[in-house]
Amino acid sequence: MTVASKFPKFFASPKVRVASVLAVCGGIVGFGSGMLIGKLEKAGAMRVEGLGWSDLLSGLIAMLLIAMGAMVLTVSFSRKTASRVLDPGSARDATPAQASYYRQQGLVSLLAGVMLAAPVLANSVFDPLPFELGAAVMTGIVALFLVQTVGNLTLWSRSDELVRQVMAETGAVSFWLLQGALFLWAAGEKLNLLPSLSLWDAVSVLMASYLVIATLISSRRGLGG
Numbered sequence: 001m002t003v004a005s006k007f008p009k010f011f012a013s014p015k016v017r018v019a020s021v022l023a024v025c026g027g028i029v030g031f032g033s034g035m036l037i038g039k040l041e042k043a044g045a046m047r048v049e050g051l052g053w054s055d056l057l058s059g060l061i062a063m064l065l066i067a068m069g070a071m072v073l074t075v076s077f078s079r080k081t082a083s084r085v086l087d088p089g090s091a092r093d094a095t096p097a098q099a100s101y102y103r104q105q106g107l108v109s110l111l112a113g114v115m116l117a118a119p120v121l122a123n124s125v126f127d128p129l130p131f132e133l134g135a136a137v138m139t140g141i142v143a144l145f146l147v148q149t150v151g152n153l154t155l156w157s158r159s160d161e162l163v164r165q166v167m168a169e170t171g172a173v174s175f176w177l178l179q180g181a182l183f184l185w186a187a188g189e190k191l192n193l194l195p196s197l198s199l200w201d202a203v204s205v206l207m208a209s210y211l212v213i214a215t216l217i218s219s220r221r222g223l224g225g
Contacts, residue, residue, distance in 0.1 A: 054204040055120045062117035069110030076102040111148040170214045
């Protein structure tokens with residue numbers, strides 16, 4: 001059997017198909033966002049040089065969440081496509097209830113990305129940031145946070161036992177690992193051994209760690225294809 005003959009079987013794997021779709025979506029969003037940011041910076045409408053590492057990290061995570069949310073929202077409007085992309089192991093189309101569930105997942109992810117990106121964008125576009133604009137952005141974030149909280153609670157109530165277990169394990173592992181890391185860093189900072197971290201630095205690391213832990217636990221439990 002030649003190497004070329006193995007490709008059809010390789011791409012027939014549900015996990016490979018899902019990973020390919022996500023890679024293409026991520027590439028399109030990343031390339032488009034990079035071009036847009038570059039043009040805005042060249043035009044003087046946005047500054048990137050002054051952004052810290054946590055701003056860049058949170059911006060990257062925000063783009064990922066927005067891309068994922070937009071992709072899930074888009075495919076959820078077609079039950080056939082939703083089944084093939086989001087539940088590749090299923091031989092039938094997604095039911096109306098499943099499509100609605102996927103749509104809600106996409107919306108929650110999209111809201112998370114918008115909330116994470118808003119503070120970074122506001123500070124990169126406006127320097128200095130006017131108090132009134134900052135207050136308006138914060139009001140919007142609080143409103144979106146409340147909507148997302150309701151969405152998360154609804155998703156929890158609609159999820160099956162396996163998904164709930166993955167959510168619970170992700171929360172528990174994230175809490176214990178990050179609690180320990182935060183304590184050790186705080187101790188080193190107090191002893192003048194480590195640089196100080198801002199709350200935004202901590203939030204960025206928290207979000208990145210949570211996504212990695214959630215992906216690992218989901219894969220271990222057999223979710224995502």
